[in-house]
Amino acid sequence: MTYEEKAKELRREIETVLHRAGGSFSGGSLSIADVMTVIFQGGFLRLNPGDPWKPDRDMLVLSKGHCSSALYCSLAMAGMFPKEELLNYGADGSDMLIHPKIRSYPGVETSSGSLGHGLALGTGSALAARIRGYDSRVFVVIGDGECNEGSVWENAAFAAKQKLNHLIVVVDRNRLQGCGRDSEILNYGDMAEKWRAFGYRVFDIDGHDCGAIEAALKETVTWNDERPTAIIAQTVKGKGVSFMEDRLEWHYKSPDEAQYAQAMEELR
Numbered sequence: 001m002t003y004e005e006k007a008k009e010l011r012r013e014i015e016t017v018l019h020r021a022g023g024s025f026s027g028g029s030l031s032i033a034d035v036m037t038v039i040f041q042g043g044f045l046r047l048n049p050g051d052p053w054k055p056d057r058d059m060l061v062l063s064k065g066h067c068s069s070a071l072y073c074s075l076a077m078a079g080m081f082p083k084e085e086l087l088n089y090g091a092d093g094s095d096m097l098i099h100p101k102i103r104s105y106p107g108v109e110t111s112s113g114s115l116g117h118g119l120a121l122g123t124g125s126a127l128a129a130r131i132r133g134y135d136s137r138v139f140v141v142i143g144d145g146e147c148n149e150g151s152v153w154e155n156a157a158f159a160a161k162q163k164l165n166h167l168i169v170v171v172d173r174n175r176l177q178g179c180g181r182d183s184e185i186l187n188y189g190d191m192a193e194k195w196r197a198f199g200y201r202v203f204d205i206d207g208h209d210c211g212a213i214e215a216a217l218k219e220t221v222t223w224n225d226e227r228p229t230a231i232i233a234q235t236v237k238g239k240g241v242s243f244m245e246d247r248l249e250w251h252y253k254s255p256d257e258a259q260y261a262q263a264m265e266e267l268r
């Protein structure tokens with residue numbers, strides 16, 4: 001199966017999980033579907049379903065925790081836990097929380113939902129791994145709206161100072177936040193320039209072009225650079241479902257029966 005087919009499958013899983021739970025955040029979950037597919041299915045995140053917490057593991061921190069459906073579905077598709085567990089998403093009494101809880105499921109590395117904390121966790125984990133002599137890769141997926149949190153930039157500076165070249169930050173540059181367009185709230189303009197100025201090796205790519213994502217990741221994991229990596233994934237919120245694409249309301253809205261049916265039709 002190609003990345004594109006896998007990404008469609010991931011989008012179908014995401015929409016199914018959200019529809020079943022009456023959940024929000026289709027927009028930001030669909031925008032990272034291609035990046036998540038290549039990271040998980042391309043072998044860049046080396047997972048061990050049999051020993052998910054081994055100390056020298058690779059980690060992916062989904063800092064934009066509201067988009068947990070993309071994380072749970074990616075983990076299930078990668079075999080970290082049975083797909084049937086996805087039925088528990090957002091259900092009363094279940095541990096598959098909409099804002100994830102640390103170690104609730106194999107591969108859920110941290111609690112997230114309060115934005116601005118994942119990069120600190122990733123940075124600390126990458127530093128700890130280096131001190132212990134591990135070869136671990138640490139991926140942190142953040143939102144562009146999340147970059148309004150000052151803690152993002154504090155940790156960006158720290159990781160560059162520490163030359164944490166096994167840290168890979170993916171910025172989901174979908175240009176929409178929860179309540180408006182990025183440019184109307186805090187305008188970061190050229191996001192790639194910002195990360196470059198902080199001392200990162202930057203790949204500014206189309207976040208829906210799986211070939212471009214794979215090429216950037218391949219170059220990243222050669223580690224022939226002392227800098228941490230920032231991948232600025234230029235994306236469209238709601239990508240893949242025509243009536244959700246670049247529409248603010250799909251940050252919070254939940255698809256009704258007809259919308260779910262149309263989404264599944266488009267994602268066939």
Ligand SMILES: Cc1ncc(C[n+]2csc(CCOP(=O)(O)OP(=O)(O)O)c2C)c(N)n1
Pocket residue numbers: 027028029031064066067113114115116142143144145146147172174176177178179237
């Ligand atoms: C500290 C904090 N403040 C506010 C929120 C409420 N909130 C949830 S999602 C969101 C918008 C985030 O925008 P972005 O990072 O661009 O996410 P995406 O558009 O990719 O879903 C906000 C403000 C939060 N979760 N955490």
